[in-house]
Amino acid sequence: QVQLQESGPGLVKPSGTLSLTCAVSGDSISTSNWWSWVRQSPGKGLEWIGEIYHSGTTNYKSSLKSRVTISVDKSKNQFSLKLSSVTAADTAIYYCARAPYSGTSLNDVFDIWGQGTMVTVSS
Amino acid sequence: DIQMTQSPSTLSASVGDRVTITCRASQSISRWLAWYQQKPGKAPKVLIYKASSLKSGVSSRFSGSGSGTEFTLTISSLQPDDFATYYCQQYNNYPRTFGQGTKVEIK
Numbered sequence A: 001q002v003q004l005q006e007s008g009p010g011l012v013k014p015s016g017t018l019s020l021t022c023a024v025s026g027d028s029i030s031t032s033n034w035w036s037w038v039r040q041s042p043g044k045g046l047e048w049i050g051e052i053y054h055s056g057t058t059n060y061k062s063s064l065k066s067r068v069t070i071s072v073d074k075s076k077n078q079f080s081l082k083l084s085s086v087t088a089a090d091t092a093i094y095y096c097a098r099a100p101y102s103g104t105s106l107n108d109v110f111d112i113w114g115q116g117t118m119v120t121v122s123s
Numbered sequence B: 001d002i003q004m005t006q007s008p009s010t011l012s013a014s015v016g017d018r019v020t021i022t023c024r025a026s027q028s029i030s031r032w033l034a035w036y037q038q039k040p041g042k043a044p045k046v047l048i049y050k051a052s053s054l055k056s057g058v059s060s061r062f063s064g065s066g067s068g069t070e071f072t073l074t075i076s077s078l079q080p081d082d083f084a085t086y087y088c089q090q091y092n093n094y095p096r097t098f099g100q101g102t103k104v105e106i107k
Helices: none
Strands: A003-007 A018-025 A033-040 A046-052 A058-060 A068-073 A078-083 A092-100 A117-121 B004-007 B010-013 B019-025 B033-038 B045-049 B062-067 B070-075 B085-090 B102-106
Touching: A003 A092, A018 A033, A018 A092, A018 A117, A033 A068, A046 A068, A046 A078, A058 A068, A078 A092, B004 B085, B010 B019, B019 B033, B019 B085, B019 B102, B033 B062, B045 B062, B070 B085
Parallel strands: B010 B102
Antiparallel strands: A003 A018, A018 A078, A033 A046, A033 A092, A046 A058, A068 A078, A092 A117, B004 B019, B019 B070, B033 B045, B033 B085, B062 B070, B085 B102
16 A cells, blocks of 8 residues: 655754655655645644645745745655755644545545654754 | 634534534635544544545545535544544645644543
8 A cells, every 4th residue: 555654854953954755655656646745833733835746846835935845756756845944933743645636536635644753943 | 825714623522422523714615625534643534525525444424514615524423433633624725724623522
């Protein structure tokens, strides 16, 4: 079955860059899916950050757009998130998730999620 | 951005109770709404999509309804495994946005 696994540093210094990778197994990243990042601040709700298609097309949340880059590495079947100029407000659990693009009734719904990885911004 | 507002924020109920959670969108999203269940320390899991379609493998005690700006998630007979936090999410527009969540607690 399809599985997503996040990885990356759990601690990032203020003003630094948060970098995470999501490894995809059981599916090719080149299939008709959007590959997304969603975060959840401690005790708070869910916030969509952005997504990428295997072609490289991206969509970002506008309030984060100036700091976010999502990229795809087809050779490694993974996609990545970079968030620059981080502050304590970026401390959160970061999830990667899949949303089918076509060919299913679940189009655009986050049907597969990674387990999440906690990132703390602190000096 | 489309704001999604859930009510109540917390709900105390007993096993066997019928439970209803409401989600309101700040503008029409047609039927492009999903409901997720999240348990502590776990990722969200989709229950309902397109407002009322039950994801394969999800118990039929979960149902969804609504269109436009008003939506509901109903659990027909609450079971011990259902105590969790529930989120609605719109996928009609970018950015995708979620409600703030409804925690279903044991009464």
